[in-house]
Amino acid sequence: MITCRRCAKWAMLVLVAAGLTGCVSAPPPYDYSDFRQSPPRSILVLPPLDETTSVIGPYSYLSTVSFPIAERGYYVFPVAVVDQLLKENGMPTPGEMHQVALDKLRESTGADAVLYPVLHQYGTKYVVLSSTTTVDVSVRLVDTRSGKLLWEGRGAVAQGSGDGGQGLLGALVNALVSQMLTSKSDLGHGVSRMANVQVFYTKGRELPLGPYHPDFGKTTP
């Protein structure tokens, strides 16, 4: 009897699951053909365009993005140095930097590709005793020779104050915050790193491995 009930339950679960997958279409596999045609070695990251009301969001996010790209195996240009160079050349804001012609960027830096981030949400909302920190960011990787979109990704993470100290990731992010160099009150900084895991590592649409990675060329994509 018990076994049969279990069978019935399993059967129902399978039906529900099948029904759900029937309703929600699986995302189409990411098309890497343009990426494959001109895989970059070096990536220039510009400061994000800002769709938020956060003052610190864009540059806080910018400071988290070298790590995942370099660990995927690419040369990442020094983000603060590039920012300063563009400012000295008459582009004081990310909006103006995003307008610079690709051949100009290529000429002054030698970058194979430029990463254009857009920050959609950044910050912490407090409701009575709890808070939620949200970071939503999308990135577009563009070839500096052809102007073609090589790859794009998006990550959105909402982290509740209750989750903060619990998960392994949350605990490590909290332990990481160095009060001298960063701001403990800027919770979005740690959440940006989590969003980047989604942006660059989401299976099936991840940034492919670059030439400095030991597994470069061994895996697909």
Place this chain on the structure above:
Amino acid sequence: MADPQVSRAAYAAAALAVALGLGGCVAQPKLLYGWGSYEDIVYAGTVKPGEVAPDVQIQQMEKDRERVRAANQKLPPGWHAHLAFLYTQVGQGGLAHDELVAEREAFPESAVLCNTLLANLGAKVEKPAEKAP
């Protein structure tokens, strides 16, 4: 306070493990670089400029350099160029020059940018060698 070098590496490895769906079951993946506090230094310089003196940032990066070397790791892309940027801010043109050369040697992809920055440096700072009569 936790050692920033260790905690950064631990966090990064954990993030990678989660991303790869490995959870806690498999050994932590090895990082390509020893990051030290590079990204936190970038944060300090861009998010709250003026709050942490460039000298303090330089000291931290020089400490990181020793640790990363001692651990037999490589410094990440952009690291030397960023340190050069800080040395420029405190008027240490010679040290800035050396770091830009180091960046170019470690990562040939940086050659165009480093040459641009070296040329700018030449214009900003008199090099001792060029002072000869």
